[in-house]
Amino acid sequence: MADALKIGIAGLGTVGASLVRILQDRREMLATTCGRAIEITAVTARDRSKDRGVDLSNATWFEDAVSLAANADIDVFIELMGGSGDPAYAAVKTALGRGIHVVTANKALLAAHGIELAAIAENKGALLNYEAAVAGGIPVIKALRESMTGNTISRVYGIMNGTCNYILTKMEKEGLSFEACLKEAQRLGYAEADPAFDIEGNDTAHKLSILTSLAFGTAIAADDIYLEGITNISIDDINAAADLGYRIKLLGVAQRTESGIEQRVHPTMVPYDSVIAQVDGVTNAVAIESDILGELLMVGPGAGGNATASAVLGDVADIAKSRPGAQHVPAFGRPTNALLPYKRAQIQSHEGGYFIRLKVVDRTGVFASIASRMAENGISLESIMQHSKHPKESDEPQTIILVTHATAEHSVRDAIVAIKSEGYLVGEPQVIRIERPKAA
Incomplete structure (x- = not known):
């Protein structure tokens, strides 16, 4: 020996x-x-x-x-x-x-x-x-570095932070606010006393940058990632997602495009019947899409x-x-x-579309105005509905939920700016991407 x-x-x-x-x-x-x-x-x-x-x-x-x-x-x-x-x-x-x-x-x-x-x-x-x-x-590093040699990888994405996944799971299953779930995560040791690194998405971004380098053969670009955390996710978003057949997860996504590599970390709606939607609590999951192997999804304990x-x-x-x-x-x-220099791609047409939640004053013409602003920016709507606990005759603001077909990021942002200028919005709009994973 x-x-x-x-x-x-x-x-x-x-x-x-x-x-x-x-x-x-x-x-x-x-x-x-x-x-x-x-x-x-x-x-x-x-x-x-x-x-x-x-x-x-x-x-x-x-x-x-x-x-x-x-x-x-x-x-x-x-x-x-x-x-x-x-x-x-x-x-x-x-x-x-x-x-x-x-x-x-x-x-x-x-x-x-x-x-x-x-x-x-x-x-x-x-x-x-x-x-x-x-x-x-989860042995994702070995899979990318060794086991998948010869594969051309098109996308890698996943749930990479147990703290965020625990909070989102608890909000959905127990109907609690983000703040209440964060406190419980801290009590159980799933979240730090200062949880910002996790809940703002930075932890996921660091992990995603490593996977991007392995998947696409580029230099690490941890500072070149579109980043959104989960602090703005409300129980209203959780409930609306459920009504539409989705669950909300914080995903890190890296994919190859014609103009470069796209890296993003943000809350995402995934179909309830997809495998990744069923990943609850502090569990992690990473999916890899490639030309030879196809779709590979690995699920397991992400910390501890x-x-x-x-x-x-x-x-x-x-x-x-x-x-x-x-x-x-x-x-x-x-x-x-x-290793190739990292070339950032512009976030272009998003396959799964967008969920948009607007709180508006209840007055005639609001629905028509919203639909017009969307059409002016080339956005096709899959659905538009009122989603409010208040009766129609109430003076309380009403909630309108929109689900778009595939569209460009800038089109959504431009439409939101136009809607804001109309003067009937109450508070800030909520915009969440929708992903429809191949791994199901």
Whole structure:
């Protein structure tokens, strides 16, 4: 049997502790399947005295992650600290600079510095593995980087943030407001005390940028994504979607177009009978559409200690099974110098159309005016209906729901501007895209 694979772990929170536990509990099984033992020889964490329920007595403690990466006698550096900057960035860069393999679950780091770090790994003959960075336990990185080699991918999309999916699911099933569901998510530990990174869509955007690079062979462009969060989704939107046969999900979508690559993160209505519509709670789902394989949909736990640790362990096992001199799979599926510059496509005609909710004063001619403004902007309406709890004779504002056929983004926005100028709108309109996934 080959010499043991020596690993160092930076970060011993929920994921790090779970990883240590799995490695220790399944030591013999892993040695058999990997052809060599996997030993934890170095660790670092902010609080050395904390009881994590695992035995770390045989590991050397380092004061910080950079010191571990620079000085520890290890074959693999595992980064589980998070954050796009230091110490994670400096530590990973240091380890790769020594030719040490790196495994990370840090999507923010990869979105900001992934191409640079991948280039260092290539130059030093090291691996940069990051299965756990996107969709937790779902093996989407390996699928795109290795299993689907030869496929031309046209679209990748999915539910990539468990916090948002939990909130939207709870709003629908219990009829609660966004605010109430967010508080419950925070109580259960699904949302941070400051949840903005999740609910504004930034977390999904980081993950989507990584998938885009793998799917289309382009440089990462995390700052070039159309972004909408879920903070403006109301229970009225949830109910209206249900009446129309849809559920609302926060999707990240990347697709190839004639003018470039389109990346967007936003609330989306998906048909109730589609598979992705049935993905509830903190579960994640990623769909890939390609020319050879067709449609592939992967569903599974997107976060949590065991799910993320399982993905990290899979990356470590791949390294343990590799042998000196073997050719490594590039971090983003192809060498960094072969990655294409990212070319942003304009968001053009949207296949599924749009849901538009307008609150208007109740007066004669409003319906006709709305229909006229839509027609003037070349928008074909699938339906237009009044959807209000107030009786027709009430002085309260009335709600009008429109569903469009496929149309251009700018046409919808121009029509909304024209409707606003008429003076009968109350508050801001709600506009939600409709997707009709092929995977059903």
